[in-house]
Amino acid sequence: MSGAAVVAALAGLLTAVALVELAAARGERAGARQAAGRHADEAAGSGAGRLRERLLALLARLGRQAGAPAAPRDLAERLVAAGEPFGMTAGDAMAVKGGAALAGVSAAVPLGPLLPGRLGLLVALALPAGAFLALDLWLMRRARRRGQEMERELPDLLDLLRVAVGAGLPLERALGDIGRRTGGLLAREWRTFAAQVELGLPRERALELLGRRCPSVRVAVLVRSLERAARHGAPLGETLSAQAREARAADARRLDERAARAAPKIQLVVALLLVPSVLLLVGAAMLAAFTG
Known part of the structure:
Protein backbone atom coordinates (compact mmCIF):
# COMPACT_ATOMS: atom_id res chain seq x y z
CA MET A 1 0.00 0.00 0.00
CA SER A 2 1.40 3.35 -1.00
CA GLY A 3 1.83 6.32 1.27
CA ALA A 4 -1.00 8.14 -0.49
CA ALA A 5 -3.40 5.29 0.31
CA VAL A 6 -2.43 5.36 3.97
CA VAL A 7 -2.97 9.11 4.13
CA ALA A 8 -6.34 8.79 2.39
CA ALA A 9 -7.44 6.04 4.79
CA LEU A 10 -6.49 8.13 7.79
CA ALA A 11 -8.34 11.10 6.33
CA GLY A 12 -11.50 9.05 5.94
CA LEU A 13 -11.34 7.75 9.48
CA LEU A 14 -10.70 11.21 10.86
CA THR A 15 -13.70 12.51 8.93
CA ALA A 16 -16.04 10.06 10.65
CA VAL A 17 -14.54 10.81 14.07
CA ALA A 18 -14.79 14.55 13.43
CA LEU A 19 -18.49 14.24 12.63
CA VAL A 20 -19.21 12.68 15.99
CA GLU A 21 -17.05 15.24 17.75
CA LEU A 22 -18.81 18.10 16.00
CA ALA A 23 -22.19 16.73 16.99
CA ALA A 24 -21.08 16.47 20.60
CA ALA A 25 -19.73 20.01 20.65
CA ARG A 26 -22.88 21.43 19.05
CA GLY A 27 -25.03 19.51 21.50
CA GLU A 28 -23.16 20.91 24.48
CA ARG A 29 -23.52 24.45 23.15
CA ALA A 30 -27.22 24.32 22.36
CA GLY A 31 -28.05 22.51 25.59
CA ALA A 32 -27.46 25.69 27.58
CA ARG A 33 -30.45 27.27 25.86
CA GLN A 34 -32.87 24.46 26.66
CA ALA A 35 -35.55 25.17 29.27
CA ALA A 36 -35.16 21.65 30.56
CA GLY A 37 -31.76 22.56 31.97
CA ARG A 38 -29.53 20.34 29.92
CA HIS A 39 -25.74 20.41 29.74
CA ALA A 40 -24.14 23.79 29.08
CA ASP A 41 -20.99 24.14 27.05
CA GLU A 42 -18.50 26.26 28.94
CA ALA A 43 -16.50 26.88 25.80
CA ALA A 44 -19.46 27.90 23.67
CA GLY A 45 -18.15 31.41 23.10
CA SER A 46 -14.66 30.32 22.16
CA GLY A 47 -13.35 30.43 18.63
CA ALA A 48 -13.20 26.63 18.45
CA GLY A 49 -16.83 26.37 19.52
CA ARG A 50 -17.95 28.82 16.85
CA LEU A 51 -15.92 27.00 14.20
CA ARG A 52 -17.46 23.66 15.16
CA GLU A 53 -20.93 25.19 15.03
CA ARG A 54 -20.34 26.48 11.50
CA LEU A 55 -19.00 23.11 10.35
CA LEU A 56 -21.99 21.27 11.79
CA ALA A 57 -24.40 23.74 10.18
CA LEU A 58 -22.64 23.16 6.86
CA LEU A 59 -23.00 19.41 7.30
CA ALA A 60 -26.73 19.70 8.04
CA ARG A 61 -27.21 22.05 5.08
CA LEU A 62 -25.48 19.54 2.83
CA GLY A 63 -27.80 16.79 4.00
CA ARG A 64 -30.91 18.92 3.43
CA GLN A 65 -29.83 19.91 -0.07
CA ALA A 66 -29.20 16.29 -0.98
CA GLY A 67 -32.58 15.26 0.44
CA ALA A 68 -32.46 13.76 3.92
CA PRO A 69 -34.23 10.39 4.33
CA ALA A 70 -37.31 10.01 6.48
CA ALA A 71 -36.68 9.70 10.20
CA PRO A 72 -37.40 6.36 11.90
CA ARG A 73 -40.15 6.32 14.49
CA ASP A 74 -37.86 5.88 17.46
CA LEU A 75 -35.39 8.63 16.56
CA ALA A 76 -37.34 11.31 18.43
CA GLU A 77 -37.40 9.11 21.54
CA ARG A 78 -33.67 8.53 21.32
CA LEU A 79 -33.04 12.24 20.96
CA VAL A 80 -35.10 12.95 24.08
CA ALA A 81 -33.30 10.21 26.03
CA ALA A 82 -29.96 11.71 24.98
CA GLY A 83 -31.00 15.14 26.25
CA GLU A 84 -31.98 16.53 22.85
CA PRO A 85 -28.39 17.43 21.91
CA PHE A 86 -27.83 20.59 19.88
CA GLY A 87 -31.59 21.21 20.00
CA MET A 88 -32.22 18.88 17.09
CA THR A 89 -35.50 17.48 15.95
CA ALA A 90 -35.70 14.14 14.20
CA GLY A 91 -35.62 15.90 10.83
CA ASP A 92 -32.49 17.84 11.79
CA ALA A 93 -30.81 14.64 12.91
CA MET A 94 -31.56 12.94 9.60
CA ALA A 95 -30.13 15.95 7.76
CA VAL A 96 -26.91 15.63 9.77
CA LYS A 97 -26.79 11.89 9.11
CA GLY A 98 -27.31 12.47 5.39
CA GLY A 99 -24.59 15.09 5.30
CA ALA A 100 -22.27 12.75 7.18
CA ALA A 101 -22.93 9.98 4.66
CA LEU A 102 -22.10 12.33 1.79
CA ALA A 103 -18.89 13.33 3.55
CA GLY A 104 -18.07 9.64 3.90
CA VAL A 105 -18.69 9.10 0.21
CA SER A 106 -16.45 12.03 -0.67
CA ALA A 107 -13.69 10.47 1.42
CA ALA A 108 -14.25 6.94 0.09
CA VAL A 109 -14.30 7.80 -3.64
CA PRO A 110 -10.62 8.80 -3.91
CA LEU A 111 -9.58 6.19 -1.38
CA GLY A 112 -11.17 3.09 -2.95
CA PRO A 113 -9.05 2.84 -6.11
CA LEU A 114 -5.87 3.16 -4.08
CA LEU A 115 -6.55 0.08 -1.97
CA PRO A 116 -5.70 -3.42 -3.20
CA GLY A 117 -8.28 -6.02 -4.19
CA ARG A 118 -11.69 -5.99 -2.56
CA LEU A 119 -10.48 -3.79 0.26
CA GLY A 120 -11.25 -0.71 -1.80
CA LEU A 121 -14.86 -1.82 -2.34
CA LEU A 122 -15.21 -2.64 1.33
CA VAL A 123 -13.95 0.78 2.38
CA ALA A 124 -16.14 2.49 -0.23
CA LEU A 125 -19.21 0.84 1.35
CA ALA A 126 -18.22 0.87 5.01
CA LEU A 127 -17.03 4.47 5.30
CA PRO A 128 -20.31 6.15 4.23
CA ALA A 129 -22.33 3.65 6.28
CA GLY A 130 -20.18 4.28 9.34
CA ALA A 131 -20.49 8.03 8.91
CA PHE A 132 -24.29 7.70 8.58
CA LEU A 133 -24.54 5.61 11.77
CA ALA A 134 -22.05 7.68 13.79
CA LEU A 135 -24.76 9.96 15.16
CA ASP A 136 -26.87 6.99 16.27
CA LEU A 137 -23.94 5.49 18.14
CA TRP A 138 -23.20 8.80 19.80
CA LEU A 139 -26.82 9.22 20.87
CA MET A 140 -26.79 5.74 22.36
CA ARG A 141 -23.61 6.42 24.30
CA ARG A 142 -24.87 9.81 25.49
CA ALA A 143 -28.16 8.34 26.68
CA ARG A 144 -26.32 5.59 28.55
CA ARG A 145 -24.06 8.10 30.28
CA ARG A 146 -27.01 10.29 31.19
CA GLY A 147 -28.77 7.32 32.72
CA GLN A 148 -25.72 6.32 34.73
CA ARG A 248 -27.69 2.58 47.42
CA ALA A 249 -27.38 -1.19 47.49
CA ALA A 250 -27.06 -1.24 43.71
CA ASP A 251 -24.38 1.47 43.89
CA ALA A 252 -22.49 -0.57 46.48
CA ARG A 253 -22.67 -3.66 44.25
CA ARG A 254 -21.39 -1.66 41.30
CA LEU A 255 -18.46 -0.36 43.33
CA ASP A 256 -17.65 -3.89 44.49
CA GLU A 257 -17.68 -5.10 40.90
CA ARG A 258 -15.39 -2.27 39.83
CA ALA A 259 -13.02 -3.07 42.67
CA ALA A 260 -13.02 -6.75 41.70
CA ARG A 261 -12.19 -5.86 38.10
CA ALA A 262 -9.45 -3.48 39.23
CA ALA A 263 -7.53 -6.13 41.19
CA PRO A 264 -6.30 -8.11 38.13
CA LYS A 265 -5.36 -4.86 36.39
CA ILE A 266 -3.28 -3.80 39.37
CA GLN A 267 -1.58 -7.20 39.44
CA LEU A 268 -0.85 -6.90 35.74
CA VAL A 269 0.78 -3.50 36.25
CA VAL A 270 2.87 -4.89 39.09
CA ALA A 271 3.92 -7.92 37.05
CA LEU A 272 4.77 -6.05 33.86
CA LEU A 273 6.20 -2.80 35.20
CA LEU A 274 7.25 -2.84 38.83
CA VAL A 275 8.86 -6.28 38.96
CA PRO A 276 10.97 -5.80 35.79
CA SER A 277 12.06 -2.36 36.96
CA VAL A 278 13.24 -3.78 40.29
CA LEU A 279 15.06 -6.61 38.52
CA LEU A 280 16.76 -4.07 36.24
CA LEU A 281 18.02 -2.14 39.26
CA VAL A 282 19.32 -5.32 40.88
CA GLY A 283 20.96 -6.40 37.64
CA ALA A 284 22.60 -3.01 37.20
CA ALA A 285 23.99 -3.15 40.73
CA MET A 286 25.34 -6.68 40.19
CA LEU A 287 26.89 -5.71 36.87
CA ALA A 288 28.58 -2.72 38.46
CA ALA A 289 29.92 -4.93 41.24
CA PHE A 290 31.29 -7.60 38.88
CA THR A 291 32.94 -5.12 36.52
CA GLY A 292 34.48 -3.04 39.32
Missing part, protein backbone atom coordinates in the same frame (compact mmCIF):
# COMPACT_ATOMS: atom_id res chain seq x y z
CA GLU A 149 -25.26 9.85 36.04
CA MET A 150 -28.92 10.04 37.03
CA GLU A 151 -28.69 6.75 38.87
CA ARG A 152 -25.74 8.04 40.87
CA GLU A 153 -27.77 11.10 41.90
CA LEU A 154 -30.96 9.18 42.64
CA PRO A 155 -30.40 7.92 46.24
CA ASP A 156 -29.74 11.35 47.75
CA LEU A 157 -32.56 12.96 45.81
CA LEU A 158 -34.96 10.24 46.91
CA ASP A 159 -34.16 10.96 50.55
CA LEU A 160 -34.79 14.65 50.01
CA LEU A 161 -38.03 13.92 48.21
CA ARG A 162 -39.20 11.62 51.00
CA VAL A 163 -38.58 14.35 53.59
CA ALA A 164 -40.29 17.01 51.46
CA VAL A 165 -43.35 14.89 50.74
CA GLY A 166 -43.52 13.81 54.37
CA ALA A 167 -43.55 17.49 55.37
CA GLY A 168 -46.74 17.95 53.37
CA LEU A 169 -45.45 19.57 50.18
CA PRO A 170 -47.26 18.75 46.92
CA LEU A 171 -45.33 16.54 44.55
CA GLU A 172 -44.55 19.20 41.95
CA ARG A 173 -43.55 21.69 44.65
CA ALA A 174 -41.26 19.13 46.29
CA LEU A 175 -39.60 18.15 42.99
CA GLY A 176 -39.20 21.79 41.99
CA ASP A 177 -37.63 22.85 45.29
CA ILE A 178 -35.20 19.92 45.25
CA GLY A 179 -34.31 20.63 41.63
CA ARG A 180 -33.57 24.28 42.37
CA ARG A 181 -31.47 23.57 45.48
CA THR A 182 -29.37 20.71 44.13
CA GLY A 183 -27.27 20.16 41.06
CA GLY A 184 -27.06 17.40 38.54
CA LEU A 185 -28.95 16.03 35.56
CA LEU A 186 -31.77 14.41 37.48
CA ALA A 187 -32.34 17.49 39.64
CA ARG A 188 -32.63 19.64 36.52
CA GLU A 189 -35.16 17.25 35.03
CA TRP A 190 -37.19 17.46 38.24
CA ARG A 191 -37.07 21.24 38.00
CA THR A 192 -38.31 20.99 34.43
CA PHE A 193 -41.21 18.80 35.55
CA ALA A 194 -42.24 21.36 38.17
CA ALA A 195 -42.02 24.20 35.64
CA GLN A 196 -44.19 22.31 33.16
CA VAL A 197 -46.87 21.70 35.78
CA GLU A 198 -46.78 25.36 36.82
CA LEU A 199 -47.33 26.35 33.19
CA GLY A 200 -50.52 24.28 33.06
CA LEU A 201 -49.37 20.91 31.73
CA PRO A 202 -51.31 18.06 33.36
CA ARG A 203 -49.32 16.21 35.99
CA GLU A 204 -49.75 12.85 34.24
CA ARG A 205 -48.36 14.23 30.99
CA ALA A 206 -45.46 15.93 32.78
CA LEU A 207 -44.59 12.65 34.51
CA GLU A 208 -44.69 10.85 31.17
CA LEU A 209 -42.28 13.38 29.67
CA LEU A 210 -40.04 13.10 32.72
CA GLY A 211 -39.77 9.35 32.20
CA ARG A 212 -38.90 9.84 28.54
CA ARG A 213 -36.12 12.31 29.37
CA CYS A 214 -34.56 10.00 31.97
CA PRO A 215 -33.00 6.89 30.35
CA SER A 216 -32.67 4.96 33.60
CA VAL A 217 -34.52 1.89 34.82
CA ARG A 218 -34.53 3.12 38.43
CA VAL A 219 -35.87 6.52 37.46
CA ALA A 220 -38.54 4.79 35.38
CA VAL A 221 -39.59 2.83 38.47
CA LEU A 222 -39.76 6.07 40.45
CA VAL A 223 -41.89 7.73 37.77
CA ARG A 224 -44.34 4.83 37.81
CA SER A 225 -44.55 5.09 41.59
CA LEU A 226 -45.26 8.81 41.33
CA GLU A 227 -47.93 8.15 38.71
CA ARG A 228 -49.66 5.59 40.94
CA ALA A 229 -49.49 7.93 43.92
CA ALA A 230 -50.92 10.82 41.90
CA ARG A 231 -53.69 8.64 40.49
CA HIS A 232 -54.74 6.75 43.63
CA GLY A 233 -53.52 9.01 46.42
CA ALA A 234 -51.19 6.34 47.84
CA PRO A 235 -48.57 7.46 50.40
CA LEU A 236 -45.06 7.83 49.02
CA GLY A 237 -42.89 7.78 52.15
CA GLU A 238 -42.27 4.04 52.44
CA THR A 239 -41.96 3.62 48.68
CA LEU A 240 -39.32 6.33 48.40
CA SER A 241 -37.40 4.93 51.38
CA ALA A 242 -37.36 1.46 49.84
CA GLN A 243 -36.23 2.77 46.46
CA ALA A 244 -33.46 4.83 48.10
CA ARG A 245 -32.18 1.76 49.95
CA GLU A 246 -32.29 -0.31 46.78
CA ALA A 247 -30.46 2.38 44.81
Whole structure:
Protein backbone atom coordinates (compact mmCIF):
# COMPACT_ATOMS: atom_id res chain seq x y z
CA MET A 1 0.00 0.00 0.00
CA SER A 2 1.40 3.35 -1.00
CA GLY A 3 1.83 6.32 1.27
CA ALA A 4 -1.00 8.14 -0.49
CA ALA A 5 -3.40 5.29 0.31
CA VAL A 6 -2.43 5.36 3.97
CA VAL A 7 -2.97 9.11 4.13
CA ALA A 8 -6.34 8.79 2.39
CA ALA A 9 -7.44 6.04 4.79
CA LEU A 10 -6.49 8.13 7.79
CA ALA A 11 -8.34 11.10 6.33
CA GLY A 12 -11.50 9.05 5.94
CA LEU A 13 -11.34 7.75 9.48
CA LEU A 14 -10.70 11.21 10.86
CA THR A 15 -13.70 12.51 8.93
CA ALA A 16 -16.04 10.06 10.65
CA VAL A 17 -14.54 10.81 14.07
CA ALA A 18 -14.79 14.55 13.43
CA LEU A 19 -18.49 14.24 12.63
CA VAL A 20 -19.21 12.68 15.99
CA GLU A 21 -17.05 15.24 17.75
CA LEU A 22 -18.81 18.10 16.00
CA ALA A 23 -22.19 16.73 16.99
CA ALA A 24 -21.08 16.47 20.60
CA ALA A 25 -19.73 20.01 20.65
CA ARG A 26 -22.88 21.43 19.05
CA GLY A 27 -25.03 19.51 21.50
CA GLU A 28 -23.16 20.91 24.48
CA ARG A 29 -23.52 24.45 23.15
CA ALA A 30 -27.22 24.32 22.36
CA GLY A 31 -28.05 22.51 25.59
CA ALA A 32 -27.46 25.69 27.58
CA ARG A 33 -30.45 27.27 25.86
CA GLN A 34 -32.87 24.46 26.66
CA ALA A 35 -35.55 25.17 29.27
CA ALA A 36 -35.16 21.65 30.56
CA GLY A 37 -31.76 22.56 31.97
CA ARG A 38 -29.53 20.34 29.92
CA HIS A 39 -25.74 20.41 29.74
CA ALA A 40 -24.14 23.79 29.08
CA ASP A 41 -20.99 24.14 27.05
CA GLU A 42 -18.50 26.26 28.94
CA ALA A 43 -16.50 26.88 25.80
CA ALA A 44 -19.46 27.90 23.67
CA GLY A 45 -18.15 31.41 23.10
CA SER A 46 -14.66 30.32 22.16
CA GLY A 47 -13.35 30.43 18.63
CA ALA A 48 -13.20 26.63 18.45
CA GLY A 49 -16.83 26.37 19.52
CA ARG A 50 -17.95 28.82 16.85
CA LEU A 51 -15.92 27.00 14.20
CA ARG A 52 -17.46 23.66 15.16
CA GLU A 53 -20.93 25.19 15.03
CA ARG A 54 -20.34 26.48 11.50
CA LEU A 55 -19.00 23.11 10.35
CA LEU A 56 -21.99 21.27 11.79
CA ALA A 57 -24.40 23.74 10.18
CA LEU A 58 -22.64 23.16 6.86
CA LEU A 59 -23.00 19.41 7.30
CA ALA A 60 -26.73 19.70 8.04
CA ARG A 61 -27.21 22.05 5.08
CA LEU A 62 -25.48 19.54 2.83
CA GLY A 63 -27.80 16.79 4.00
CA ARG A 64 -30.91 18.92 3.43
CA GLN A 65 -29.83 19.91 -0.07
CA ALA A 66 -29.20 16.29 -0.98
CA GLY A 67 -32.58 15.26 0.44
CA ALA A 68 -32.46 13.76 3.92
CA PRO A 69 -34.23 10.39 4.33
CA ALA A 70 -37.31 10.01 6.48
CA ALA A 71 -36.68 9.70 10.20
CA PRO A 72 -37.40 6.36 11.90
CA ARG A 73 -40.15 6.32 14.49
CA ASP A 74 -37.86 5.88 17.46
CA LEU A 75 -35.39 8.63 16.56
CA ALA A 76 -37.34 11.31 18.43
CA GLU A 77 -37.40 9.11 21.54
CA ARG A 78 -33.67 8.53 21.32
CA LEU A 79 -33.04 12.24 20.96
CA VAL A 80 -35.10 12.95 24.08
CA ALA A 81 -33.30 10.21 26.03
CA ALA A 82 -29.96 11.71 24.98
CA GLY A 83 -31.00 15.14 26.25
CA GLU A 84 -31.98 16.53 22.85
CA PRO A 85 -28.39 17.43 21.91
CA PHE A 86 -27.83 20.59 19.88
CA GLY A 87 -31.59 21.21 20.00
CA MET A 88 -32.22 18.88 17.09
CA THR A 89 -35.50 17.48 15.95
CA ALA A 90 -35.70 14.14 14.20
CA GLY A 91 -35.62 15.90 10.83
CA ASP A 92 -32.49 17.84 11.79
CA ALA A 93 -30.81 14.64 12.91
CA MET A 94 -31.56 12.94 9.60
CA ALA A 95 -30.13 15.95 7.76
CA VAL A 96 -26.91 15.63 9.77
CA LYS A 97 -26.79 11.89 9.11
CA GLY A 98 -27.31 12.47 5.39
CA GLY A 99 -24.59 15.09 5.30
CA ALA A 100 -22.27 12.75 7.18
CA ALA A 101 -22.93 9.98 4.66
CA LEU A 102 -22.10 12.33 1.79
CA ALA A 103 -18.89 13.33 3.55
CA GLY A 104 -18.07 9.64 3.90
CA VAL A 105 -18.69 9.10 0.21
CA SER A 106 -16.45 12.03 -0.67
CA ALA A 107 -13.69 10.47 1.42
CA ALA A 108 -14.25 6.94 0.09
CA VAL A 109 -14.30 7.80 -3.64
CA PRO A 110 -10.62 8.80 -3.91
CA LEU A 111 -9.58 6.19 -1.38
CA GLY A 112 -11.17 3.09 -2.95
CA PRO A 113 -9.05 2.84 -6.11
CA LEU A 114 -5.87 3.16 -4.08
CA LEU A 115 -6.55 0.08 -1.97
CA PRO A 116 -5.70 -3.42 -3.20
CA GLY A 117 -8.28 -6.02 -4.19
CA ARG A 118 -11.69 -5.99 -2.56
CA LEU A 119 -10.48 -3.79 0.26
CA GLY A 120 -11.25 -0.71 -1.80
CA LEU A 121 -14.86 -1.82 -2.34
CA LEU A 122 -15.21 -2.64 1.33
CA VAL A 123 -13.95 0.78 2.38
CA ALA A 124 -16.14 2.49 -0.23
CA LEU A 125 -19.21 0.84 1.35
CA ALA A 126 -18.22 0.87 5.01
CA LEU A 127 -17.03 4.47 5.30
CA PRO A 128 -20.31 6.15 4.23
CA ALA A 129 -22.33 3.65 6.28
CA GLY A 130 -20.18 4.28 9.34
CA ALA A 131 -20.49 8.03 8.91
CA PHE A 132 -24.29 7.70 8.58
CA LEU A 133 -24.54 5.61 11.77
CA ALA A 134 -22.05 7.68 13.79
CA LEU A 135 -24.76 9.96 15.16
CA ASP A 136 -26.87 6.99 16.27
CA LEU A 137 -23.94 5.49 18.14
CA TRP A 138 -23.20 8.80 19.80
CA LEU A 139 -26.82 9.22 20.87
CA MET A 140 -26.79 5.74 22.36
CA ARG A 141 -23.61 6.42 24.30
CA ARG A 142 -24.87 9.81 25.49
CA ALA A 143 -28.16 8.34 26.68
CA ARG A 144 -26.32 5.59 28.55
CA ARG A 145 -24.06 8.10 30.28
CA ARG A 146 -27.01 10.29 31.19
CA GLY A 147 -28.77 7.32 32.72
CA GLN A 148 -25.72 6.32 34.73
CA GLU A 149 -25.26 9.85 36.04
CA MET A 150 -28.92 10.04 37.03
CA GLU A 151 -28.69 6.75 38.87
CA ARG A 152 -25.74 8.04 40.87
CA GLU A 153 -27.77 11.10 41.90
CA LEU A 154 -30.96 9.18 42.64
CA PRO A 155 -30.40 7.92 46.24
CA ASP A 156 -29.74 11.35 47.75
CA LEU A 157 -32.56 12.96 45.81
CA LEU A 158 -34.96 10.24 46.91
CA ASP A 159 -34.16 10.96 50.55
CA LEU A 160 -34.79 14.65 50.01
CA LEU A 161 -38.03 13.92 48.21
CA ARG A 162 -39.20 11.62 51.00
CA VAL A 163 -38.58 14.35 53.59
CA ALA A 164 -40.29 17.01 51.46
CA VAL A 165 -43.35 14.89 50.74
CA GLY A 166 -43.52 13.81 54.37
CA ALA A 167 -43.55 17.49 55.37
CA GLY A 168 -46.74 17.95 53.37
CA LEU A 169 -45.45 19.57 50.18
CA PRO A 170 -47.26 18.75 46.92
CA LEU A 171 -45.33 16.54 44.55
CA GLU A 172 -44.55 19.20 41.95
CA ARG A 173 -43.55 21.69 44.65
CA ALA A 174 -41.26 19.13 46.29
CA LEU A 175 -39.60 18.15 42.99
CA GLY A 176 -39.20 21.79 41.99
CA ASP A 177 -37.63 22.85 45.29
CA ILE A 178 -35.20 19.92 45.25
CA GLY A 179 -34.31 20.63 41.63
CA ARG A 180 -33.57 24.28 42.37
CA ARG A 181 -31.47 23.57 45.48
CA THR A 182 -29.37 20.71 44.13
CA GLY A 183 -27.27 20.16 41.06
CA GLY A 184 -27.06 17.40 38.54
CA LEU A 185 -28.95 16.03 35.56
CA LEU A 186 -31.77 14.41 37.48
CA ALA A 187 -32.34 17.49 39.64
CA ARG A 188 -32.63 19.64 36.52
CA GLU A 189 -35.16 17.25 35.03
CA TRP A 190 -37.19 17.46 38.24
CA ARG A 191 -37.07 21.24 38.00
CA THR A 192 -38.31 20.99 34.43
CA PHE A 193 -41.21 18.80 35.55
CA ALA A 194 -42.24 21.36 38.17
CA ALA A 195 -42.02 24.20 35.64
CA GLN A 196 -44.19 22.31 33.16
CA VAL A 197 -46.87 21.70 35.78
CA GLU A 198 -46.78 25.36 36.82
CA LEU A 199 -47.33 26.35 33.19
CA GLY A 200 -50.52 24.28 33.06
CA LEU A 201 -49.37 20.91 31.73
CA PRO A 202 -51.31 18.06 33.36
CA ARG A 203 -49.32 16.21 35.99
CA GLU A 204 -49.75 12.85 34.24
CA ARG A 205 -48.36 14.23 30.99
CA ALA A 206 -45.46 15.93 32.78
CA LEU A 207 -44.59 12.65 34.51
CA GLU A 208 -44.69 10.85 31.17
CA LEU A 209 -42.28 13.38 29.67
CA LEU A 210 -40.04 13.10 32.72
CA GLY A 211 -39.77 9.35 32.20
CA ARG A 212 -38.90 9.84 28.54
CA ARG A 213 -36.12 12.31 29.37
CA CYS A 214 -34.56 10.00 31.97
CA PRO A 215 -33.00 6.89 30.35
CA SER A 216 -32.67 4.96 33.60
CA VAL A 217 -34.52 1.89 34.82
CA ARG A 218 -34.53 3.12 38.43
CA VAL A 219 -35.87 6.52 37.46
CA ALA A 220 -38.54 4.79 35.38
CA VAL A 221 -39.59 2.83 38.47
CA LEU A 222 -39.76 6.07 40.45
CA VAL A 223 -41.89 7.73 37.77
CA ARG A 224 -44.34 4.83 37.81
CA SER A 225 -44.55 5.09 41.59
CA LEU A 226 -45.26 8.81 41.33
CA GLU A 227 -47.93 8.15 38.71
CA ARG A 228 -49.66 5.59 40.94
CA ALA A 229 -49.49 7.93 43.92
CA ALA A 230 -50.92 10.82 41.90
CA ARG A 231 -53.69 8.64 40.49
CA HIS A 232 -54.74 6.75 43.63
CA GLY A 233 -53.52 9.01 46.42
CA ALA A 234 -51.19 6.34 47.84
CA PRO A 235 -48.57 7.46 50.40
CA LEU A 236 -45.06 7.83 49.02
CA GLY A 237 -42.89 7.78 52.15
CA GLU A 238 -42.27 4.04 52.44
CA THR A 239 -41.96 3.62 48.68
CA LEU A 240 -39.32 6.33 48.40
CA SER A 241 -37.40 4.93 51.38
CA ALA A 242 -37.36 1.46 49.84
CA GLN A 243 -36.23 2.77 46.46
CA ALA A 244 -33.46 4.83 48.10
CA ARG A 245 -32.18 1.76 49.95
CA GLU A 246 -32.29 -0.31 46.78
CA ALA A 247 -30.46 2.38 44.81
CA ARG A 248 -27.69 2.58 47.42
CA ALA A 249 -27.38 -1.19 47.49
CA ALA A 250 -27.06 -1.24 43.71
CA ASP A 251 -24.38 1.47 43.89
CA ALA A 252 -22.49 -0.57 46.48
CA ARG A 253 -22.67 -3.66 44.25
CA ARG A 254 -21.39 -1.66 41.30
CA LEU A 255 -18.46 -0.36 43.33
CA ASP A 256 -17.65 -3.89 44.49
CA GLU A 257 -17.68 -5.10 40.90
CA ARG A 258 -15.39 -2.27 39.83
CA ALA A 259 -13.02 -3.07 42.67
CA ALA A 260 -13.02 -6.75 41.70
CA ARG A 261 -12.19 -5.86 38.10
CA ALA A 262 -9.45 -3.48 39.23
CA ALA A 263 -7.53 -6.13 41.19
CA PRO A 264 -6.30 -8.11 38.13
CA LYS A 265 -5.36 -4.86 36.39
CA ILE A 266 -3.28 -3.80 39.37
CA GLN A 267 -1.58 -7.20 39.44
CA LEU A 268 -0.85 -6.90 35.74
CA VAL A 269 0.78 -3.50 36.25
CA VAL A 270 2.87 -4.89 39.09
CA ALA A 271 3.92 -7.92 37.05
CA LEU A 272 4.77 -6.05 33.86
CA LEU A 273 6.20 -2.80 35.20
CA LEU A 274 7.25 -2.84 38.83
CA VAL A 275 8.86 -6.28 38.96
CA PRO A 276 10.97 -5.80 35.79
CA SER A 277 12.06 -2.36 36.96
CA VAL A 278 13.24 -3.78 40.29
CA LEU A 279 15.06 -6.61 38.52
CA LEU A 280 16.76 -4.07 36.24
CA LEU A 281 18.02 -2.14 39.26
CA VAL A 282 19.32 -5.32 40.88
CA GLY A 283 20.96 -6.40 37.64
CA ALA A 284 22.60 -3.01 37.20
CA ALA A 285 23.99 -3.15 40.73
CA MET A 286 25.34 -6.68 40.19
CA LEU A 287 26.89 -5.71 36.87
CA ALA A 288 28.58 -2.72 38.46
CA ALA A 289 29.92 -4.93 41.24
CA PHE A 290 31.29 -7.60 38.88
CA THR A 291 32.94 -5.12 36.52
CA GLY A 292 34.48 -3.04 39.32
